[in-house]
Amino acid sequence: MSAVGAKHPYIESLLRGYEMPRSGISWLNERRAQALERANALTVPTTRDEEWRFTDITPLTRVQFQPAAGAPRPAMADLSRFIVPEAAARLVFVDGAFAPALSVTAGLPQGVVVSPLAAALDAHAWEIEPHLARHAEYEREVFxxxxxxxxxxxxxVRIARNRSHPAPVQIIHVSTRKEAAAYPRCLVIAEAGAECTLIEDYAGLGDAVYFNDAVTEIVAGEGACVRHVRLQRESGGAFHIATCAASLARNARYVSHTITLGARLSRFNLNVVQQGEGAEIEMDGLALISGRQLADTHSLMDHARPSGRCQQAHRCIVGGAAHAVFNGKIVVRPGAQLTDSAQQSRNLLLSDRARVDTKPQLEIFADDVKCAHGATVGQLDPEQVFYLRSRGLSTERARSLLTYAFAAELIDRIPVPSLVERLEETVLAQTQGNERA
Amino acid sequence: MIRADAKVLLEVKGLRARVSGVEILKGIDLKVAAGEVHAIMGRNGSGKSTFAKALAGHPAYEVSGGTARFEGRDVFDMAPEERARAGLFLGFQYPVEIPGVSNSAFLRLAYNTVQAARGREELDPLEFDDYAREKMKLLDMDPAFLDRSVNEGFSGGEKKRNEILQMALLEPRVAILDETDSGLDIDALRVVAHGVNRLATPGNAVVLVTHYQRMLGYIVPDYVHVMEGGRIVKTGGKALAEELEARGYDWVRAAA
Structure with missing residues (x-):
């Protein structure tokens, strides 16, 4: 099928040479066909769209991306710095394609499936069909x-009913090719009472300009618990636009840690829908950017049912002439009584050219709820700086330590010790670098 | 201990200081020699804490007149961190919480920075841990405080112990302890005072800034100075503190 008729030349360019992936699975073919239709019909967002007010994607539309194919395969040694030793299973994708030689899926306990989606489609179609492309709304969003x-x-990734899989599952998307566009996709199903930890890692090798358009869907059944660590450490020239849609059943728990370090321009939408009563959500977000980076996080906490609890903490550390955007939307639907939702956005500007736009957006349609939000934008606390100086630390050292601490507070909550350690090293190196800059 | 031949460590003359343009200190004179313990007393608002913070170099306190020399160096010519490295220590009345920085990392960084400035050996994390635990015994502190964030969630008494722990680690020549007794219950007061006594040597000096006499029951001062309206209005021996406790500050004002 060709993509002739796309509204926007940019979308047309992304769809050039597009061939509908062939599969014998009719429901999947149908969804892809509908999605293609929507891709052709929807417009590319501009800063005139409220949802994209601060994020100008013009630079993205100036690059002619090709679908990634036949890329050179990195060796295991290139990946070693990304690999989390605690992980029991690992799926590696290189420029969007599954790399079996770099992946580990053997020896998992019964009830735990970690597999490339294409290979799972036959055996698990009945589980996949109700969820794939059913939570991330392709009808509304062009990417x-x-x-x-x-x-x-x-x-x-699927964890069967009442199974607990405490060792994390790591999914690494490595990008190596210049001007390649890739479409990473992930589906996680934690059945009722199941527990798992997912590490989603987007990493660039080298400094290539490439485009990742990623979609992740997470489904947590009744009483299930999903811990989700998301690392975006794309190359400095990369474009990264992604959506994670999480759907939570009754009393489910979703804990997310989103770390944004890389990409020239990134946009992450985290859409969490509380489909059942009493779900519990924790959302931590940290963006640490400098230079001319732009990092935009849009979160949506949709309390569609009563008695949900959500704690959200978003922090940005912005150096150089970088620009961070945070839009945190909380919706409490009619009837979603006893919702308790709190959002905090704290931002540190390390230079006078750094910029942050932060916006809470509360839409509350129930009366017996507790919703709190707060936002601060500022420099480091002078009392803290003085305290450290009074103990002999130079101003620069005091500032970098406090900047580090601001990030470390959120990093410390990541349930994977080796990641905590490595991320803190990264942050320390970067904060000290920022101080010198 | 007053010794006629003791070296003068800190000498303040005619110190004036302003906060937000308002003059708080209106000419302070103070001479502190090695081996001495001084107490600066006075009612709230008399300028005691301003004096302590101005000496430590808090940026909100603007020195508008007078001089201060610390071991011969001009204090106001030194950045706060230089004063700390040279051995001038301020124990904070309200120690600042720093979430995200572990107490052990902070203490080690401070310790090693000061050691390096003094041309002495730095310690690696394991060595420092042993060293810090040893010092914590002096203050009856649980080693678990090393793993917590700096002062975060500490009770008032725990924060004050942590201040004295820093004094123990950084080995200042002059320690100015700003209201270290406030917020301490009687047991904690005894422990903290005992720790300060153990740290006092013939080579260093302690300046206690306090509102009440009760700490002076444990740390016996050689000099007691009474501040009033940004000046030292009376200086005496330890008996002066007892007299203040019995008769109140109005009596000094009337006598001054």
Missing amino acids: IALNTAHLRDGAF
Whole structure:
């Protein structure tokens, strides 16, 4: 199928040479066809769209991206710095394609499936069909539509009912090719009472300009618990636009840690829908950017049912002439009584050219709820700086230590010790670098 | 201990200081020699804490007149960190919480920075841990405080112990302890005072800034100075503190 008729030349360029992935699975073919239709119909967002007010994607539309194919495969040694030793299973994708030689899926306990999506489609179709492309709304969002139209493989994680899989599952998307566009996809299903930890890692090798358009769907059944660590450490020239849609059943628990370090321009939408009563959500977000980076996080906490609890903490550390954007939307639907939702946005500006736009957005349609939000934008606390100086630390050292601490507070909550350690080293190196800059 | 031949460590003359443009200190004179313990007393608002913070170099306190020399060096010519490295220590009345920085990392960084400035050996994390635990015994502190964030969630008494722990680690020549007794219950007061006594040597000096006499029951001062309206209005021996406790500050004002 060709993509003739796309509204925007940019979308047209992304769909050039597009061939509908062939599969014998009719429901999947249908969803891809619908997504393609939407990709052709939807417009590319501009800063005139409220949802994209601060994020100008013009630089992205200036690069002619090709679908990634036939890329050179990195060796295991290139990946070693990304690998989390605690992980029991690992799926590695290189420029969007599954790399079996770099992945580990053997020896998992019964009830735990970690597999490339394409390979799972036959055996697990009945589990996948109700969820794949059912939570991330390709009907409304052009980048989700593009991803879904290109959907042929991805990561699939399923934890069976009442199974606990404490060791993390790591999914690494490595990008190596210049001007390649890839469409990473992930589906995680934690059945009722199941527990798992997912580490999603987007990493760039080298400094290539490439584009990742990623979609992740997470489904947590009744009483299930999903811990989700998301690392975005793309190369400095990369574009990264992604959506994670999480759907939570009754009393489910979703704990997310989103760390944004890389990419020239990144946009992450985290959409969490509380479909059942009493779900519990924790959302931590940290963006640490400098130079001319732009990092935009849009979160949506949709309390569609009563008695949900959500704690959200978003922090940005912005150096150089970088620009951070945070839009935190909380919706409390009619009837979602006894919702308790709190959002905090704290931002540190390390230079006078750094910029942050932060906006809470509360839409509350129930009366017996508790919703709190707060936002601060500022420099380091002078009392803390003085305290450290009074103990002999130079101003620069005091400032970098406090900047580090601001990030470390959120990093410390990541449930994977080796990641905590490595991320804190990264942050320390970067904060000290910022101080010198 | 007053010794006629003791070296003068800190000498303040005619010190004036302002906060937000308002003059708080209106000419302070103070001479502190090695081996001495001084107490600066006075009612709230008399300028005691301003004096302590101005000497430590808090940026909100603007020195508008007078001089201060610390071991011969001009204090106001030194950045706060230089004063700390040279051995001038301020124990904070309200120690600042620093979430995200472990107490052990902070203490080690401070210790090693000061050691390096003094041309002495730095310690690696394991060595420092042993060293810090040893010092913590002096203050009856649980080693678990090393793993917590700096002062975060500490009770008032725990924060004050942590201040004295820093004094123990950084080995200042002059320690100015700003209201270290406030917020301490009687047991904690005894422990903290005992720790300060153990740290006092013939080579260093302690300046206690306090509102009440009760700490002076444990740390016996050689000199007691009474501040009033940004000046030292009376100086005496330890008996002066007892007299203040019995008769109140109005009596000094009337006598001054």
